[in-house]
Amino acid sequence: MLSENLIKELNEQIKYELYSENLYLAMAAYCASEDLDGFTNFFKVQAEEERFHAMKFFDYIIEMNGRAEISAIEAPENEYGSVLDTFEKAYKHEQFVTKRIYKLMDLAIEEKEHATISFLKWFVDEQMEEESTFNGMVKKLSRIENNGHALNMIDAELAQRVFTPPATTDK
Numbered sequence: 177m178l179s180e181n182l183i184k185e186l187n188e189q190i191k192y193e194l195y196s197e198n199l200y201l202a203m204a205a206y207c208a209s210e211d212l213d214g215f216t217n218f219f220k221v222q223a224e225e226e227r228f229h230a231m232k233f234f235d236y237i238i239e240m241n242g243r244a245e246i247s248a249i250e251a252p253e254n255e256y257g258s259v260l261d262t263f264e265k266a267y268k269h270e271q272f273v274t275k276r277i278y279k280l281m282d283l284a285i286e287e288k289e290h291a292t293i294s295f296l297k298w299f300v301d302e303q304m305e306e307e308s309t310f311n312g313m314v315k316k317l318s319r320i321e322n323n324g325h326a327l328n329m330i331d332a333e334l335a336q337r338v339f340t341p342p343a344t345t346d347k
């Protein structure tokens with residue numbers, strides 16, 4: 177049985193994951209407006225991943241006999257100065273999400289809620305990966321500055337990204 181406070185914080189995380197989904201869709205829309213199909217694809221796939229994260233929290237709360245709740249989600253920023261700007265903001269956002277996951281983990285540890293500790297471990301690893309991906313892209317895009325040819329090459333590379341959910345929902 178999860179505590180009321182833990183259920184409240186897990187529900188709060190659904191909101192942040194859905195916000196992340198919308199944020200990355202907004203970034204995809206910006207990239208589409210710049211005719212960068214690969215970057216658009218990258219952010220659309222990222223949005224799908226965020227939906228998957230939100231659903232993991234949703235399903236977990238229900239599995240633990242809690243009440244999942246959906247609350248209002250703030251509108252994301254829609255205007256960006258460049259693709260580098262989108263990745264800098266995405267990286268900053270992922271650092272914020274990591275702090276949220278750590279806060280949840282701290283709470284689960286404090287309450288000795290071992291099932292939730294185990295559940296959250298997947299997200300700790302996932303955040304490490306996401307921060308690394310976005311940080312890597314910031315570095316790459318900073319290096320190429322205004323080189324259009326290099327930007328097109330990265331765009332072609334990102335067109336290959338596909339969403340592949342883990343085989344089971346509990347992993």
Ligand code: FEO
Nearest residue numbers: 193226229273306
């Ligand atoms: Fe669901 Fe990008 O963290």
